[in-house]
Structure formats: C-alpha cells, structure tokens
Amino acid sequence: MSSSISTSSGSTASGEILMDTSVPSHFATAFTAPPPVLFSTVFSARPAWILAICCSIFLACFNIFPMLDMSANLSEVAVEDNHCRFRKPANGVTEKGLSFHVSDVQCQLDMVICSHCNKAVPWNALSCGHCGTALSPAEQRRPHEENNGIAYSSFADLSLTVAQVAVGFAAVFSAIGALMALMDLDFISAAGGMGVFFVMAALFVTFKRIEQLVIDSKMTTRFTLVLLLALADSAQGAQPPMMLFQAGGVHDLGAAGGARTAFSIMRLPQGRFAFYDRYAPKNGPLSLPDADGNRHLLLPHLPKNVLASEVIMKSDVLKNTQVVLSRDGEVKSVRVKNEALDKETAKRVGLFRYLNTWINRVGPAGANNPLMTWRGYNGSQMEYQELRNGRLLVPHGSLIPHTRAVPPTGRHETVIQYSDDGGATWNLSESKLIAPCYLGFNGSNEGACEPAFEELKDGRIWMLMRTTAGFLYESFSSDQGTTWTPARASRFNTSTGPPNIMRHSNGWLVVCWNNCEMPPRADGVGVYGGRDALHIAVSDDEGKTWRGFREIYLDHRRDGNPAKSGDRGTAYPLGAYTSDGRIVVLAGQGKGGRNPILIDPEWIVKSQAGDDFSDGLKRWSVYTHHGPAKRWWRARAPGATLAGHPDDKTRKCLHVRKQPNLPADGATWNFPNGWRGSLDVRVNLRIGSQGAMIALNDRMFDPANDLGEDLSVFRVSLSDLNLAPDRWHRLRFEWNLSTGHCLLKTGDTKPIKLPLRHPTLNGLSYLRFRSTAKDADPIGVLVDEVKVTISDSSAPPCSPQEQMAHERRYVDTVIPGWQLQQ
Secondary structure, eight states, X not given: OOSSOOOEEEEOTTOOEEEETTSOSOHHXXXXXXXXXXXXXXXXXXXHHHHHHHHHHHHHHHHHOGGGOGGGTOOEEEEETTEEEEEOOSSSSOSOOEEEEOOHHHHTTTEEEOTTTOOEEETTOSBOTTTOOBOOHHHHHOOOOBTTTXXXXXXXXXXXOHHHHHXXXXXXXXXXXXXXXXXXXXXXXXXHHHHHHHXXXXXXXXXXXXXXXXXXXSSOHHHHHHHHHHHHHHHTOSOOOEEOOOOSOEEOTTSTTTOEEOEEEEEOGGGOEEEEESSSTTSOSEEEEOXXXXXXXXXXXXXXXXXXXXXXXXXXXXXXXXXEEOTTSOEEEEEEEEEEOOHHHHHHHTOSEEEEEEEEEEETTEEOOOEEEEOSBBOOOOOOEEOXXXXXXXXXXXXXXXXXXXXXXXXXXXXXXXXXXXXXXXXXXXXXXXXXOOTTOSSOOOBSEEEEEEEOTTSOEEEEEEOSSSEEEEEEESSTTSSOOOOEEEEEEOSSOOOEEEEXXXXXXXXXXXXXXXXXXXXXXXXXXSOSEEEEEEESSTTSSBEEEEEEEEOTTTTSOOOSSSOOBSOOOEEEEOTTSOEEEEEOBSTTTOEXXXXXXXXXXXXXXXXXXXXXXXXXXXXXXXXXXXXXXEEEEEOSEEEEOSSOTTOEEEEEEEOTTSOBOEEEEEEEEESEEEEXXXXXXXXXXXXXXEEEESSBOOTTOTHHHHTOSEEEEGGGTTOOXXXXXXXXXXXXXXXXXXXXXXXXXOOEEEOOOXXXXXXXXXXEEEEOOSSOEEEEEEEEEEEEEEEEOOBOOOOHHHHHHHHHHHHHHTHHHHHHTO
C-alpha cells in the first residue's frame, strides 16, 4: 500500500457505492489536505496532548461562535472550469462564496452530460445551465465518465466544504489525542486534576461536534471510512518505494539500450508536473499497476487548456518522454534526431553521424515548424526547462569531433543552449564544461556529459554531470545559464550514470543518481556494471546538507546473467512529483527495466531501518560475477542466500559462505544515511567457518568486489572478535564521523574502537557482509537481524576545497588500481 491512502470510488448503474482501495493516494488530493505525514503525529504521545488541546480550542470556537462555522451556511456545490465553488444560499448575502483550486478529478464529481450540448451539468439539475434543455430522469442518473473509464463517487451531496473537512479532521484528531493523553500516566501525573478535566472536556466537545455533523448529514459513513482508512494507513509509517509497470512503449531516446516507455511528464509553470500516456494523451489520469496488479493514479493529468486544444492534441508534440508547458500556453518538446553521414563526410567532420537537437513548439494559436537548434552529436539529451525568467535552457553532452575516449578529458564536453524568445532563436553558451578521465577505467572514457540542472533560490543555476572520474561533476551559473563556472568534483560519488535534479513542492532539492563504485575489470577486460542500484538524496537548505542516500531501485534482474549487449541497469532517472507530494522517478534501461518508481518523501528521511529477512532478500544485493569477460559481458550467479533459522523453523536468515568455483559470498544492505548513528546485527559464526568481515560504507560496491572492504569507512573481521561458535551474538556499531570513531560493542566485553579507514563527505549508508574464506566454505556465517538508528542524518556542508581534497584521495587511492588492470 502506498504511504498515502488511496481511494477511488465509483457507483454502479443501480447506485451502489464502490470503494477501490487499490488506487493510491486520492485521499490527500480529494480534500486538498497536506501529505499523510500529518497523520503520523497523532501516533506519538506528547504531540497528541498538544493536538488534543489545539483541536479542542478549534472546535470550541465553532460552537461558541456559530457565525465562524462556514459548514452551517454552505450548501450548494457548483462545478465550473477547474474550480469547485461553494456558495451560500440565495439569501441576498453573497453569491461569491469561497473558491479553491482542485484537480480535474474532483471537478468531475456529481456531473452528468447534457445530450443536447454535450456539456457537463450538476447531477441534480432539472435543466442544462448551458443550453436550457430539460434533463430527463435517465440523464439525471447518467454518470459523468471520463478519464479512461474510471468513475468517481458522488461527494457533492455530502456538502463536504472546506470548513467541514477541517472540522472533521479536528474532531477525529482531538478524540485520538485526548484518549492517548488519558492513557499516558506521565500526562496524568504532570497535568493533575485540571489537565484531566480539560481533556475530558475536550472529549465531550469533540463527540458533541461529531454528533452534530452526523445528525446534520454533513459527514456520512463514506467520509468516515476514508478518514479511518487514511489513519490506519498512516499508522504503518512511511512506505518504501514502489515500482509501477507499463506495457509496450516506444523507443525512449533518454534511455540508451532500447528502453521503451509510454509514461511521460509535462513540466508545468511554477515547477509543477503533469503525467500522461503519450500513446493516448487524452485518456487520463494516468493509471499504472504495481507488481501486485493494484493500479495507482498519477495526478494531475494534462491541463484542460492543453486537452481542449485540437492543434496540440493532433500534433506530435506530446510524443516525448518530457515536454514543457510555457507560460504562453505553448508546449515545447526538445528531442534528438539522427542524421546519417556518408563515409567522406564523416571523415571530414570527425563524427560517424550527427545526433542533432530539435525543438517542436505547438500552442492553441498554431504549430510552429520544427526547428534544429544545434547540429552535432548530442550525447545525450537528459532534461530541459523554462527558467523563472522565461528563458529556455537546454544543456547536453557534445561528442567532440576527431577525438577518442581517452585521457585527459575523454571525448565529450557539456554545452548549453538557451533561448529568450520562446524557442524561436537560440544561443550557445561560450562555456564548455569538461571533466578528467583516467587510464584503466572499467568503461568508455566519455568525459562530462548527460547533465541535469535546477534553479537555486539565490538565483544561481546548479548543474550536475555524468563523468568517468568517480564523482558527479558540478558547475554553477550566476547569469541564467549564459556562462558557467569550470566543472569540479561534487560530493556525490558515482560509477558512470547520469544524475537528475528536481525541485520538490516542499522546497527540497532532490537528486537521483547511481551512488555506486564501478566493478573492476576481469583480467584487463571490461565488465559492464555500476548501475545495479539507483539512489536518492534530498536537501532542505539549497544543497548545503543532504539526507537519505537511499536505494530506490534495485535492479530486479541483478542476480541473473545480463543481456549480451546494450545498456542495462537502473540509470537515466527522470524525476517529478504528484499533486499529493509523492515523488515519481522514471528510471532503468534495457528490456523490462525502465519503469516509474513511486516514492514517499517521508521514507527518504526516516531515521530507522531494519530487516529480519521475513521478506527474503529483496532489499539485499548478493550477486557475484564469475568466469571470463568478453565484450563488456560477464556471467553472474547468486551468492549469499537464505537459510533456515537454526533455532526457529518459522524464520529465515542470511547465509554468507564461499561456494566452490565462485568468489567468496558478499551481501550489501542500504540504510538511511547517518553522520552519527548505531547499527545492530545478530551473527552466528558456526564451528568450522572460515570467517567473515563486516564493513560500513558510504556507497554501493558490488557484493563480491574486494574494493568494498578495501575502501570501507569502518570494518571488522569476525575472526578477530573471539566470538563463541554456534551462538548468536549481537554486535553494536556506534559511529560519529565528526570524531572519526566507531565503537564496536559485543555483549559485556570492553568496546573496541575501530579506526576510520577512508574519510567520507556524506556519512554511512551501507552495511556489507563478506566471507573471508579462501577455500570452499559451506558453513560460513549466519545473520538473522540487522537494525539501524540514525541520530544525525545530515551529510554536513563541505567547501569546494574539501571536495577537491576528497577527489584527490580518490585519485591517489583508487585509480592506481585501475591502471594495474590494464
């Protein structure tokens, strides 16, 4: 289930109300309430006291001052354009009433279609307000069905006004808070008799208010059911990411490797997003299934003015993974088109073909001819935006003519196009952004390419670029993209995948990227990798500090043999957010790999995580490479596995060992990033085991990659701890990166101080188990529980000088190992 309760209601021909709880997150949208994180405060004790008091005062005001209670005066619901208008009765007082914006879905509630003019009118109207035609009883019963056949239940007859929703929330919150306060002995002892009396009074006022609402038929069982479902769902806490799936699709130029997708986003003014199916953009809202077949609505759908424009809908402008709706009402679509070159021309220009940048602009006033804005090899187009000042900004990689993928800077540079007249004419920034590359890199030394960017609140633009230097590189512009600072290493480690930057509606900067280390070559031969996990981090202070570093996409194909050719993995993210604040990231490559991921923002910043293997290994990476490599391909096999628990037949545990003819098993698990925190693991080192190592890391290393131990921030060998065999031991790691220390506690023994082996700018976010066996070891080590608590989740600010020093350590420590593989 999604972290936001999802309800989509409908009615049958007989009027029976249908509730489909498989469609996610309609609750917050339907009542324009904040995200369900609001509910979670109800389930902690002391905030409940405050909640009870505040809600009771709120309810008391509505009882003492009836004139404040808009719900007693508002009765008529009318739907007009994109607003639901709640008006007072025709008593000469006012006809303006209260207006607030809602989504297209709500504006279609309780509407029927006039057979004469084919326009929507209220369900209980006797005649059409547009043409005056009398409505027959059959038409009055006819539901208003749009949006791909999804029908929505009637809420207008409930008169659920803004005030009523607020009163309903207050009543339920007050009741829960007051009851929890009365059950809290600390509260009773601290508040005394007066406090208990006040809470009892709050309960009385609350239940009287609920009774009045029910008697007045202002709140009915449907609203109560939805609210209870939302409260029950929020009690589960923030939910982990959920992959959605799509059938068919067309070639997605934003994702190498033949990935196909029908999912598309439209960038709206003010930084918002809309979602649609580019095969059938009129059909909406977009609804996609999860792995269990439950469908999830991604709201909002395309704006009404776009859907109403025949010029836009009949053009091809929407047939792109991402488009921009400008303030002038035009839809802008930037894409790459191939231009074949004959051998002589290719030799002369130094490129084997052109991948030119084109823009298509279509608006209600008409369609402009497609325009080529840049000629060269665009490798490749990731994202583009309309800035706050109206400038269109299109950065991308440029394959440099007559170059090869070799040091010092590879064969790509990042260039920036911009237009100040809506895309009619274009300029190219004089800034050309480059990044270093090194001999021995396990991949093609492309250089700086595939950029992403976002405007900062101070007016600058921040750009991140894919590189092969071990880090995402960054650059800044202080003049709206006309010029840029020289690119430098950012704080974000990476293998070789592009980033995405998004501004969330809550103000966060959201970065998605592959926080992975490249695997080594196999006997000097390249091995495709570094894209088995996609990560997300968020900043609420414009990029100074960062939280999260969570895996949002573990490649579901990671344990099996990869495709023989083409890109694969979790890379090429494209981020957006829904109307209720959930993050949607389209990512992945290769067959079956590119799909949207639905993410609860509160899950990203959770401070606790754990696993007891009751869900198997779906949150673990255990694969191992083996055998020779050829043309970037190498076989894979599962490594560490699940085993029966020796003490409990109903449980499972992780078994890390060394299989014959395979590298020693490894297993990695991602947890919320922590600058300071504690980690508990339960291990059983059985008699005859050749041992294992536990490491804490700041990024993902392939489970069987020795660099995971060599470059760990902290590590310990279980063989050094003198653990009694065939017994369960709880190991507790307590780290503080400000002091550079980690204490390891095992039972009643004196804590062991683990040294900081490799500094990090970001914190710890990975636990790693690895067998230390040199020969076959079927006994190995068992793990039945891992649990982490983060006390400081923020990766602290770091200066450009600290970033440069961190990059220098990487160059001095890691890159020599690359060169030894040559």
